Amino acid sequence: MRHLYVCPLRWADLDLIGHVNNVTYVDYLQEARVDMLRTHAPDKRADDLAEGVVVARNAVTYVAPLTLRDSVAVECWVTEIRAASFTMAYEVFDTDDDGNRITFLRARSLLTPFVFSEERPRRISDEERASLSRFLEPEEPFARLAPTVPDPDRDAHWPVAVRFSDVDVFGHVNNVKYFEYFQEARIATLGRLFGQLPPDDAALAVVVAQMDVEYKRPVLFRPEPYDAWSWISRVGRTSYDVSAGVFDGDELLARSRCTMVAFDPATQRAAQPSPAYRELLVEHLRG
Known part of the structure; x- marks a missing residue:
């Protein structure tokens, strides 16, 4: 069995090219969950489960651009139940005039029940397990992201400033906001990297195809910024990966890997970047 949630869209959800921003989708997933x-x-x-959980991992695959409409459908279900965690899957979709499903996004979240008053995880109760089992469709477990060790001599630095509105009622930065932090760091990194290219090359459109985030320690509200370090971790024919970590000193708080795809707005399809663009990526590829 799957749960169906009808999610309203807002004009503010859109980016500069009229698509729902990649970060905003994670809000939709949270609402559906x-x-x-x-x-x-x-x-x-x-x-207890609706709000009393922490997100340990989000993996989001962006399938097709979503444009403004009144609402979009989100199906969600459970793929794994363990002693003190469970994994949920999601599909964001709409139907066309002929009743065909158009999928915009697929995602999974690894969730841990948490006692916030004591700052500790807890086990899933028998009643909760029975309730979650009604939605169980087993899938392969998550593959872990590569270890994250910053290289300050090569990696791009971005100060992560936490706003008071980023924090939930338990004093932790909400899991959705990490996607914003990594987006800010990525945009700044790529802006500096491609600023040296000719205008036509530097203006190449890119879209986010995949975003994986692992949450290791809570980010808390404070006046001092945290440190985000970003680097190019893979270069393909039409795509490349940007990996990043958010740190408090030497302590890793969260890490991510984002797959970017060069995109032709006219054809709405992947496009090969220019040789100069790709050479710059390869030059900054971290082994």
């Missing part, structure tokens, strides 16, 4: 866990809570303690 909370709606499912509240609707099908095993008892009156509806918020």
Whole structure:
């Protein structure tokens, strides 16, 4: 069984080319997850799983651009249940006039029930397991991201400033906001990297095809910024990966890998970057 959530869209969800921004999708996933866990809570303690979890991992695959409309459908279900964690999957879609499904995004989240008053994870109760099992469609578990060790001599630095509105009621930065932080660091990194190219090459459109984030330690509100380090970790024919980590001193708080695809807005298809663009990527590829 899958849970269906109808998610309203807002004009502010769009980016400069009229597509829903890659970060905003993660908000949709969060809304759908909370709606499912509240609707099908095993008892009156509806918020134990709906709000009493921390996200340990998000993996998001962007399939097709989503443009403004009244709402979009989000299906969600469970792919794995362990002693103290469970994994949820999502598909964001709409249907055309002929009833055909158009998929915009697929994603998974690894979630851990958490006792925020004691700052510790907890096990899933028998009642919660029975409720989650109704939605179980087993899939392969997550593959872990590569270890993240910054190289300050080569990597691009970005100060991550936390706003008060980024923090949830438990004092932790919400999992969606990490996508914003990594986006800010990535845009700044690529802007500096490609600023030396001719205008036509530097203006190449790119879209996010895949975004994976692992959450290691909570990011908290404070006046001092955290440190984000970013680098090119893979270069392909039409795509490349930007890996990054958010640190507090030497302590890793979160890491990510983002796959970017060169994109032709006229054809709405992947496009090969110019030789100069690709050579610059290869030059900055970290082994």
